Amino acid sequence: MADKVTPQSEDYSRWYTDIVQMAELADYAPVRGCMIIRPYGYALWENIRDGLDWRFKATGHQNAYFPLFIPLSYIQKEADHVQGFSPQLAVVTHGGGQELEEPLVVRPTSETIINDSFSKWIQSYRDLPLLINQWANVVRWEMRTRLFLRTTEFLWQEGHTAHATAEEAQEEARRMLEVYADFAENDAAIPVLSGRKSASERFAGAVESLSIEAMMGNGWALQAGTSHFLGQNFAKVFGTQFLNENNELEYVWQTSWGVSTRMVGAIIMVHGDDQGLRLPPRLAPIQVVIVPIWKSDEQRAQVLQVVERIREDLAGVRLHLDDRDSLTPGWKFNDWEMRGVPLRIEIGPRDVAKEQVVLARRDLDKVKETAPLAELAQRVPELLDEIQQSLFQQALDFRQERSSEPKDYQEFSRAVEIGFAWAWWCGSEECEAKVKEDTKATIRVIPFEQPEGGGRCIVCGAEAQEQAVFSRAY
Amino acid sequence: MADKVTPQSEDYSRWYTDIVQMAELADYAPVRGCMIIRPYGYALWENIRDGLDWRFKATGHQNAYFPLFIPLSYIQKEADHVQGFSPQLAVVTHGGGQELEEPLVVRPTSETIINDSFSKWIQSYRDLPLLINQWANVVRWEMRTRLFLRTTEFLWQEGHTAHATAEEAQEEARRMLEVYADFAENDAAIPVLSGRKSASERFAGAVESLSIEAMMGNGWALQAGTSHFLGQNFAKVFGTQFLNENNELEYVWQTSWGVSTRMVGAIIMVHGDDQGLRLPPRLAPIQVVIVPIWKSDEQRAQVLQVVERIREDLAGVRLHLDDRDSLTPGWKFNDWEMRGVPLRIEIGPRDVAKEQVVLARRDLDKVKETAPLAELAQRVPELLDEIQQSLFQQALDFRQERSSEPKDYQEFSRAVEIGFAWAWWCGSEECEAKVKEDTKATIRVIPFEQPEGGGRCIVCGAEAQEQAVFSRAY
Known part of the structure; x- marks a missing residue:
């Protein structure tokens, strides 16, 4: 990295x-x-x-x-x-x-x-x-x-x-x-x-x-x-x-x-964000990565002993222990953030002494919590569910922000530059082609869920029965 | 069928x-x-x-x-x-x-x-x-x-x-x-x-x-x-x-x-045999097929009620209920034998009355047993294990019967017509080619497990360090 x-x-x-x-x-x-x-x-x-x-x-x-x-x-x-x-x-x-x-x-x-x-x-x-x-x-x-x-x-x-x-x-x-x-x-x-x-x-x-x-x-x-x-x-x-x-x-x-x-x-x-991938827990190849921290062989043994307990407690979770000796914890944090692992467990000698670990979520920037070892079996699956929900909600909020129902063709042209434009469409291929020519946007979908009534085609003003969602597309 | x-x-x-x-x-x-x-x-x-x-x-x-x-x-x-x-x-x-x-x-x-x-x-x-x-x-x-x-x-x-x-x-x-x-x-x-x-x-x-x-x-x-x-x-x-x-x-x-x-x-x-496939339970897409038997709607309801109980008892088993109305039980028996399903459960009104079913194994010809409903959850997985073992044992016995260690080239030529011949081989491509020319058999494998000592090449009589297994091959 x-x-x-x-x-x-x-x-x-x-x-x-x-x-x-x-x-x-x-x-x-x-x-x-x-x-x-x-x-x-x-x-x-x-x-x-x-x-x-x-x-x-x-x-x-x-x-x-x-x-x-x-x-x-x-x-x-x-x-x-x-x-x-x-x-x-x-x-x-x-x-x-x-x-x-x-x-x-x-x-x-x-x-x-x-x-x-x-x-x-x-x-x-x-x-x-x-x-x-x-x-x-x-x-x-x-x-x-x-x-x-x-x-x-x-x-x-x-x-x-x-x-x-x-x-x-x-x-x-x-x-x-x-x-x-x-x-x-x-x-x-x-x-x-x-x-x-x-x-x-x-x-x-x-x-x-x-x-x-x-x-x-x-x-x-x-x-x-x-x-x-x-x-x-x-x-x-x-x-x-x-x-x-x-x-x-x-x-x-x-x-x-x-x-x-x-x-x-x-x-x-x-x-994804500028730190890398962010994977939804249900699909993530690794749901939780453990980054152990130690400075001496004695600490190493203590930490790894606790890691074994965590492994047993989280048997149903896709868990990975990053015990690479040649890399610093900070480098590992960045590496696993890049790979989008939803949750990171940090555990060092002080955590061992306090019977706790630090949990760092990938979905929220800089949000960490400490959790008692005894509660991990319950807390980790809960957190994975929360992360799953939170990623969905963030994506939904973003889509709402970038979606609009423009009033005229000028507004419409600006709307498709940044996101989805919901607009009445008369159904003619000419109007569809004009939009593409003018804005590079296309009709992505004519949603099953439609507003009641009808309206006027955003392009030609003719009577329209349905709204279509226009946007730039991959 | x-x-x-x-x-x-x-x-x-x-x-x-x-x-x-x-x-x-x-x-x-x-x-x-x-x-x-x-x-x-x-x-x-x-x-x-x-x-x-x-x-x-x-x-x-x-x-x-x-x-x-x-x-x-x-x-x-x-x-x-x-x-x-x-x-x-x-x-x-x-x-x-x-x-x-x-x-x-x-x-x-x-x-x-x-x-x-x-x-x-x-x-x-x-x-x-x-x-x-x-x-x-x-x-x-x-x-x-x-x-x-x-x-x-x-x-x-x-x-x-x-x-x-x-x-x-x-x-x-x-x-x-x-x-x-x-x-x-x-x-x-x-x-x-x-x-x-x-x-x-x-x-x-x-x-x-x-x-x-x-x-x-x-x-x-x-x-x-x-x-x-x-x-x-x-x-x-x-x-x-x-x-x-x-x-x-x-x-x-x-x-x-x-x-x-x-x-x-x-x-x-x-x-496989002349009735069709015989699938090992661990790989069989359907491990157990239930063939219900009835002559009236009333019987149908009674039988299907028991089938539901069986389904619950055998939740971990890959189970299929053959409830096709247009086919006779006998036709279904043949059909599922053709498809190699390891175990068949037959259940009719008389079985319902006696709280039992008939179990028919695919690995052994005409072997049936009755089993109390209450014991199915234990008996069926046991039987599937037995069938798995029995198919392996039958294949092993067959291989033993058809394997030999021929004493001379004449015996060898007959041996490869029916199965595997274990024979000393000097390692030369000429001897290997002669066998193929004479018998169409080839060296399938030079087994890791070898008899102690050495012997004489089955083809040329030269000193040989290893036995090879010769046979016809797909």
Whole structure:
């Protein structure tokens, strides 16, 4: 930690890159646009994965695995899908020393290859709903990349489901968005707005796209999860049909939904500060770090004896003892602050004598308390809960401060420079395009929760039924 | 389950394919040589993954993730490595609509790309040992494929470690082989032989390869896990160096080790029978299936009430209730036998009246017992342990029956037709090649545990220091 992080206020983008690299979350790979997820970053991703995975299983989904390679002809079957993805494809042309008869695409997403299986697995209404999820790597060729936020290869989960009716599929798409919102708010401590995307921001091949959007530390939005109602678009081109109860053939109705390693980027940008990462306790690879302090071997033995007691008392907590001899306590404090560990326990000879420790919270600057050893088993889990809540509340307060409902287009233009603007929108693509042209802001989401009544479009003044949330976005 | 499995004795290879497809473990993909891992097969793989993952973490390893794509020039740096892998490479030549300046290889294994990172992460002896594992998909172009056993894309974990001395690296390679053997024997109920590979069977780029070998139900061997001592081969070509305590630059010593979805194939072939799969309880996605029996709605209600009590009593067990109305109990029995569920609970109105259930074990043919409801919480976990042990013992007995120490080459040739032949080997590649030419058998492993003294090579009669285990292999 010899180097300092670039302050957010000086250069937010440099601040982000500094954090990712100095907290040892990820590195750029020698292959353009790819990333190496380092152990600390991967441990965070594992906790994200586990937090989502149990929620998927609790809502009746099963994991499976489909091939990395997709025949080019499959991608081309659905017209919107191929148009959306073809500029981003990585193509395998040679295998086993031979040129392939048909090029293979490295999956950018798996709707097509999965429909090929669904069309074989689904025969009758008894096979529905079919609720599948896959944890996988995907590849989308990117020209401008940023670690976690936009990389050529990334890790994600993609849910794919088939249903007997449009209503059931729409309910599923909504349910999974709620699962994402629940995870984001309760595990990642990130407040999100849930709603529909406008047509221009829809997934290539979807009838409707839903998303959760979070505000980053510079007021920009980041799409943290999406859930799509696919209608029968893929079913029709892949012949995914079922016999209904009246013995008639029908096409299935489908959804797909995904969360990726972008979520790591969201956590960094929502919670991080100029000292480094701040991780929500539920996802932190290390929830509590113990920094012992001693000056003699005798003190060392005394302190470590107490550390053992603490370990036993905190058996259910993800605990790390930093007993590196070559580093000072102050250096360690900075190091673990950089890595965002929610709570630090400091313990030296004087603490041992008093049967206490010092507790330092990462979420509040310079706030320390002493706690009797005997109370740690109760106090530490309590504090972790408080920190979890406090990170969420700080993010929510920040979003409120940076959100507004501008009265006119001039106010609106200023509002999207600093955060989210809630504004009536007439629904026309022209108005949406004008905003982007003028301000670089886009419609992030048309929230499910709308004010009563209607209003006038912030751009053209025409009658509008819905408010949209506009902002700059990653 | 309308169709029957081809009996093992009729066609072992067809039997295997039938089981994989009828138990819904996997399907062939539309892309040549690739497979689709279906939910039941993937749930089994998840349990394998978890059983290995905690062992890796308990031995100090951390997970990370490295890119799918490797520059072709990287693969070419280590001479043996490129020679071994180049016939199997899948090559990306186009990305984002452009031809790439340098083709990218889809990783067949990650020694090269990982050494690129290690060479940056490792500065001094304080950074060693570096103990990394990755869960990933890899691609090796295959001409003849079999589900789980040999597929173009497969899932695996690959461990990669760097050490300050050759001894430490050799210990690590041995330690991880022991982790694999422990997993195989205790979780997968598969007895394995541990030892060295002969030079001809070594990993491309390794100084020494270790493996665990298991006997399948037809007497052939399957390599179920490998661990390699890489020496400084990769370190030298990637410049992976560290400053030792005397401030001198040295190359690191490395290992790599892997277990893949082949393990699923091993489980099928070691334990399966003509009724279908037989899964070891520790890995079975469903440990206990409840098949309720009723003829009226009143009986249905009574039975389901008791089922609820059983669920509560067996909260720690992976339990599934098969309450499908459209199927008979007999059909369900066959279905769950096909899927290898270790224990079945049958419960009908008469059982309800007697406060008991019928327990049917999958590991022993036609063995049923009745058990009082009140004892299930104790009896079921006991039985699952017994089944775990019994599957291991059956596999061990089978291996003993099919293993021998032939006296001459004629006996030897017959021995490798049915199983494992332990034989003295002089160490020459000529003798090894002659065996392969004559019998199609190869040296599977030179076991760590050797008889005392020496003997005469089974092929040429020359003095030999070690016994090797020869057999046909997958």
